[in-house]
Amino acid sequence: MSAPTRISVIGGGLSGLSSAFHLARRFPAAKITLLEQSPRLGGWVDNERVHVKDDKGNEARMLLERGPRTLRPNGKAVLELINLLNLQQALLIVPKTAAAARTRFLHIPGTRGLTALPSSLASLFATPLGRAIAWAGAREPLRGYPDAPLLAAEDGDESLHDFLSARLGPELARILGSALVHGIYAADSKLLSVRAAFPSLWDLAKDGRGSIVRGMLSGMSKRRASGSETSDYDLGGVPSIMKAASVYSFKSGMAVLPNALRQALLGQQNVEIVNDRVDAIQRAAHGDVTIQMRSGIAISASHIVSAIPLPALHTLIERSSLPSLPHLLANPTSSVTVVNLVFPPTAPGQPIHPDGFGYLIPRDKDWNASVLGTVFDSCSLSAQDEYPSADAPRFTKLTMMIRAEPSSAPVTQASVLAHLTQHLAPPHPLPAPVYFAANTMRGCIPTPTVGHVQRMKELRDAARREWGGRLELVGAGVGGVSVGDCIEQGRRVGRTWAS
Ligand SMILES: Cc1cc2nc3c(=O)[nH]c(=O)nc-3n(C[C@H](O)[C@H](O)[C@H](O)COP(=O)(O)OP(=O)(O)OC[C@H]3O[C@@H](n4cnc5c(N)ncnc54)[C@H](O)[C@@H]3O)c2cc1C
Structure with a gap:
C-alpha cells in the first residue's frame, strides 16, 4: 500500500485529537486534517469555572466538570502525552493516602445512608x-x-x-x-x-x-x-510523579488535555484543524476520497481515520451511498443527566458528606436504577477551586449522575436534594446549594455488549477489505470508553500504513 499523503481524521474528541497528534509525528511528510463539527474540540470533555457566593459573603471560583474528571495512572498513553506536551506542572494528583483514595461507598437501594466498601483486611470484617x-x-x-x-x-x-x-x-x-x-x-x-x-x-x-x-x-x-515489563512509551519522569497517585486530573480540569493537544497540532506545519461537519464521503480516483463538508468545501484524502461514534459513522456511510460496514449499530448507548452542585461552607463538624471518593448505587432487587452515584469532587479535586485567600471558608462541590431515559421525570434541585438526603442521611438538614445545574447528555457512553470484541474484529476486517486498509476506526465505541483507552487507540492508529 502506498504511504499516506493526505490523512483526514473525522471527530475532534480525545480519540481524534490523539490520532491527529500521533499521525503528525509518524508521517511528517503527510498533510493531516482534523475535522470537528463543533466550534470546540474535546468531545465529551467539558468543564466551566463558576463564581459562587453565599449569604455570608463567602465566595469562590469553582471548577465544575460535566464530562470525565479523573484518570487512573495505569493508562500509559496518557502519561506519554503528559510528557510530550509538558503538562507535568498542570497535574493534580490524588495521593493513595488521601481519604478519596481509601474510602468509597455504596448506597444500597431501600436503605438510608452509605455503606463503606472494604479498603483493608481489617475493614473486610467490619460490615456484613x-x-x-x-x-x-x-x-x-x-x-x-x-x-x-x-x-x-x-x-x-x-x-x-x-x-x-x-x-x-x-x-x-x-x-x-x-x-x-x-x-x-x-x-x-x-x-x-x-x-x-x-x-x-x-x-x-x-x-x-x-x-x-x-x-x-x-x-x-x-x-x-x-521480571519487570519493558515499554516503548516515551514517559520521561512522569511515572515517578505518578508513583504516589491513586487517580489524577489537572489543576484547570480535564480540558487541559484537549487544549494542549490543540495547541500542539496548531504548532505543526503539516496539520490543519477544520471546524465543520462531515456530511458525506465520496470515492475518487486511485483509492482516494473526497470529504464533503457542511459548509460546501471538499477535502481530498488518501487515508481516513473515523473517530466519531459508530452510529454517526453509519449515518455518514448511508448518506454517502457507500457499501455498509457490519455492527455499526450493534451497541446501545447510555444517556446521563450530570448534576453539578455547590454547597456553601458549613459549620465545623457538620460536613455535607463523609470523606471519600463518593458512592455508587447498585440495581435494586427488581433490577431498576435511577440515580447511578455521586462523586464527592471536593475530596479529590478541591485544589482546582480558587478562593480569595488561603484561609477562606471552603465550599463543597459534588456531582450526581442520573440515568436519563426518554420517560425520566425532570431532574430538579428539589428532587436531587431529596435523593441526597436519602443517600447521605445527614444528621442536619442539607443547606440550600449556591449552584445547581443539570445537563442531560444523550447517547454519551456506548455499552460494549456481549460479543463486542469479536464484532469489532469483524468490523475492522470488513473496513480493511472494503477500503483497502485506508480507513481506520477508533473511539469510545470501538476500543474502550475510558480516556486512557481513547488516547491509546489514537496512538496506535496508522501503524499498518507504510511510512
Ligand atoms: C459524563 C461522562 C463522564 C465520564 N467520566 C470519565 C472519567 O472520569 N474518566 C474516564 O477515563 N472517562 C470518562 N468518560 C469517558 C470518556 O470521557 C469518553 O469515552 C471519551 O471522552 C470519548 O472520546 P471520543 O473522542 O472517542 O468521542 P467523543 O468525545 O464523542 O468525540 C467524537 C467527536 O466527533 C464529533 N463528530 C461527530 N460526528 C461528526 C461529523 N459528522 N463531522 C465532524 N465531527 C463529528 C463530535 O462533535 C465529537 O467532538 C466519561 C464520559 C462521560 C460522558
Missing part, C-alpha cells in the same frame, strides 16, 4: 457486606466453572453479571457488578461484555482455569519469573 465479600472470595478458587470453555474459545464472552455470578454468587454480582458498571458505563451489567469492559478479569479467569483468585496467584509467580 465486607464479610460477604470475604466469604465469597475464600470460596471462589474452590468453585466449579461451567463457563471455563467460554474462556478458552476465541470468540468466547459473557455478561459481567453472569461472569461475577459464577464466581461470587448472584447477590454480590448484583450489588458490586451493577454498581461498578453504573460508575463507568451508566449501563446494565447484564448487557455489558466482561471481555470488552474488563479484559484483565477475563484474562485472570482464563489463567486460573475459571478462578480469578487462582489466576492472580499464577500471574504473580509469572511476573516474578519474567
Whole structure:
C-alpha cells in the first residue's frame, strides 16, 4: 500500500485529537486534517469555572466538570502525552493516602445512608457486606466453572453479571457488578461484555482455569519469573510523579488535555484543524476520497481515520451511498443527566458528606436504577477551586449522575436534594446549594455488549477489505470508553500504513 499523503481524521474528541497528534509525528511528510463539527474540540470533555457566593459573603471560583474528571495512572498513553506536551506542572494528583483514595461507598437501594466498601483486611470484617465479600472470595478458587470453555474459545464472552455470578454468587454480582458498571458505563451489567469492559478479569479467569483468585496467584509467580515489563512509551519522569497517585486530573480540569493537544497540532506545519461537519464521503480516483463538508468545501484524502461514534459513522456511510460496514449499530448507548452542585461552607463538624471518593448505587432487587452515584469532587479535586485567600471558608462541590431515559421525570434541585438526603442521611438538614445545574447528555457512553470484541474484529476486517486498509476506526465505541483507552487507540492508529 502506498504511504499516506493526505490523512483526514473525522471527530475532534480525545480519540481524534490523539490520532491527529500521533499521525503528525509518524508521517511528517503527510498533510493531516482534523475535522470537528463543533466550534470546540474535546468531545465529551467539558468543564466551566463558576463564581459562587453565599449569604455570608463567602465566595469562590469553582471548577465544575460535566464530562470525565479523573484518570487512573495505569493508562500509559496518557502519561506519554503528559510528557510530550509538558503538562507535568498542570497535574493534580490524588495521593493513595488521601481519604478519596481509601474510602468509597455504596448506597444500597431501600436503605438510608452509605455503606463503606472494604479498603483493608481489617475493614473486610467490619460490615456484613465486607464479610460477604470475604466469604465469597475464600470460596471462589474452590468453585466449579461451567463457563471455563467460554474462556478458552476465541470468540468466547459473557455478561459481567453472569461472569461475577459464577464466581461470587448472584447477590454480590448484583450489588458490586451493577454498581461498578453504573460508575463507568451508566449501563446494565447484564448487557455489558466482561471481555470488552474488563479484559484483565477475563484474562485472570482464563489463567486460573475459571478462578480469578487462582489466576492472580499464577500471574504473580509469572511476573516474578519474567521480571519487570519493558515499554516503548516515551514517559520521561512522569511515572515517578505518578508513583504516589491513586487517580489524577489537572489543576484547570480535564480540558487541559484537549487544549494542549490543540495547541500542539496548531504548532505543526503539516496539520490543519477544520471546524465543520462531515456530511458525506465520496470515492475518487486511485483509492482516494473526497470529504464533503457542511459548509460546501471538499477535502481530498488518501487515508481516513473515523473517530466519531459508530452510529454517526453509519449515518455518514448511508448518506454517502457507500457499501455498509457490519455492527455499526450493534451497541446501545447510555444517556446521563450530570448534576453539578455547590454547597456553601458549613459549620465545623457538620460536613455535607463523609470523606471519600463518593458512592455508587447498585440495581435494586427488581433490577431498576435511577440515580447511578455521586462523586464527592471536593475530596479529590478541591485544589482546582480558587478562593480569595488561603484561609477562606471552603465550599463543597459534588456531582450526581442520573440515568436519563426518554420517560425520566425532570431532574430538579428539589428532587436531587431529596435523593441526597436519602443517600447521605445527614444528621442536619442539607443547606440550600449556591449552584445547581443539570445537563442531560444523550447517547454519551456506548455499552460494549456481549460479543463486542469479536464484532469489532469483524468490523475492522470488513473496513480493511472494503477500503483497502485506508480507513481506520477508533473511539469510545470501538476500543474502550475510558480516556486512557481513547488516547491509546489514537496512538496506535496508522501503524499498518507504510511510512
Ligand atoms: C459524563 C461522562 C463522564 C465520564 N467520566 C470519565 C472519567 O472520569 N474518566 C474516564 O477515563 N472517562 C470518562 N468518560 C469517558 C470518556 O470521557 C469518553 O469515552 C471519551 O471522552 C470519548 O472520546 P471520543 O473522542 O472517542 O468521542 P467523543 O468525545 O464523542 O468525540 C467524537 C467527536 O466527533 C464529533 N463528530 C461527530 N460526528 C461528526 C461529523 N459528522 N463531522 C465532524 N465531527 C463529528 C463530535 O462533535 C465529537 O467532538 C466519561 C464520559 C462521560 C460522558
